[in-house]
Amino acid sequence: MVSTAQLTIIPPSRPLSGRVSPPGSKSITNRALLLAGLAKGTSRLTGALKSDDTRYMAEALRAMGVTIDEPNDTTFIVTGSGRLQAPSAPLFLGNAGTATRFLTAAAALVDGKVVVDGDQHMRKRPIAPLVEALRSLGIDATAETGCPPVTINGKGPIEIGKVTIDGGLSSQYVSALLMMAPCGTGPVEIELTGEHIGALGYIDLTVAAMRAFGAKVERTSPKTWRVEPTGYTATDFAVEPDASAATYLWAAEVLTGGRIDLGTPAGEFSQPDARAHDIISKFPHLPAVIDGSQMQDAVPTLAVLAAFNETPVRFVGIANLRVKECDRIRALSIGLTNIAADLAREEGDDLIVASDPSLVGKTLPASIDTFADHRIAMSFALAGLKIKGITILDPGCVAKTYPDYWRALASLGVEYEGEEAL
Structure with missing residues (x-):
């Protein structure tokens, strides 16, 4: 409307x-929400943003079995089991790019079907490079138009090994794969292809948030990261x-x-x-x-x-x-x-x-x-x-x-x- x-x-x-x-930072809040949702235990996120984009992320995580309480206007208390569950309906994420890209990758860890969708604006925003990267790992992921909706038929944690991704359109594709990686069954190497990448500083934000939740991430070259299969540990996290x-x-x-x-x-x-x-x-x-x-x-x-x-x-x-x-x-x-x-x-x-x-x-x-x-x-x-x-x-x-x-x-x-x- x-x-x-x-x-x-x-x-x-x-x-x-x-x-x-x-x-609070939208970029950091949505990263922290996902990482807390993937962690086992209870995390307290303070200074967080409460807006349309972060509410879409929080509601999607709730639909995937994560408990999220909101005791005040700037706090999320997130309790996860360490695994996301298949939702009973498509995840509607409005025009939230971070939530859509991040959850598309995280959905590959679910044992079951996940549909990631958005509004008419989101349905015009490209996601094909991320879907292609997931498919290269043997994940059943499709986006018929190259934009949402995306359908992912996951089989639970996977052995990723090495994956390449073109981050030229958006660094969010790279961040999405990075955040998924610690939940695999073995070490992961993520390599960028192409000459250009969207704002590299946002990948640095991703890595910092991952480390705060216990992940081991090493940048082994200007275009390569190695991630260990540590999973995530619940923690208290302050959003700037x-x-x-x-x-x-x-x-x-x-x-x-x-x-x-x-x-x-x-x-x-x-x-x-x-x-x-x-x-x-x-x-x-x-x-x-x-x-x-x-x-x-x-x-x-x-x-x-x-x-x-x-x-x-x-x-x-x-x-x-x-x-x-x-x-x-x-x-x-x-x-x-x-x-x-x-x-x-x-x-x-x-x-x-x-x-x-x-x-x-x-x-x-x-x-x-x-x-x-x-x-x-x-x-x-x-x-x-x-x-x-x-x-x-x-x-x-x-x-x-x-x-x-x-x-x-x-x-x-x-x-x-x-x-x-x-």
Whole structure:
């Protein structure tokens, strides 16, 4: 169902200042939920994100025999038997990429049939490289369109040996295989093929989480990991704040000349998107070329910020953004040119933002189609801090990763028209 809700941002008359605590990292929360679900015993995950994406993961794990309690807004208590069970119905995961990719691999460990499915957006997101890797291991896995739904007929823990995977479209394929590997019956070697890989830093996040749950993982070459068949041990695990969410607040700070305390210094984040902080701090003198390959979820933030830069910015290394929740390159180009003609254009898989500081203070009515993508909604809110008339369509889509986003901005002094949409 298409939402008809909309929200118009009223540019604040003063710098945005105050304290906002970003939610827990989606990437880390969904990794920790799966690992805790695969472990034997009870794990306590604190500082976790409660959003659409993590709820889909939690509900899927419950359907596979894992007990998950939620004593407060930031904690999951996860009790597993060390084995996942075949669910009685297909697993519906909305448009949660992490949950879909991770559970597709984990389902191979189940003795029985598992169908991994999502909404109409997820059914357009590629998963063929992961399915092909599973099939190379003798696992009965099919995805007729190359996208979900995926059907896996598992036979329980398997002897994996060596598997190769093309991580060019998404590092999540690699992370999915890595997290499955300790539950096999012998050592596993995972090797990357191809010249490129999506954000490598997210594989580092995966390995760190695996080690926290007792796995033994060694990176034996730039493209190879060796994983021992240790299984996982239940543990208490603290989730750090979400760096992707922090980028909007860092950008809001520099755009308005304010001071926003996130409670966590930029240098303490382990997530790849945190590297965007150094770039944001250079505003209004952003680099002429920004390589977004290793901080993909920060690109929408940087692209909207670039609209107000002193000089044009070209974004490169972002081809993977075409297969995210929507085609984000196209969505950014459309949104920016809705604000001002020729403000952005696509060249192949590059995005060029022309930049125009004179936009500040103007009234430029523009309805921003978010394409149901949380990052498009949250990034274009930044344009509304400096331009009158910016309206975000389907503002509720931020619930995917940051349900309190609009309230967070309001706490800093941002006002809206159409608040009944929240």
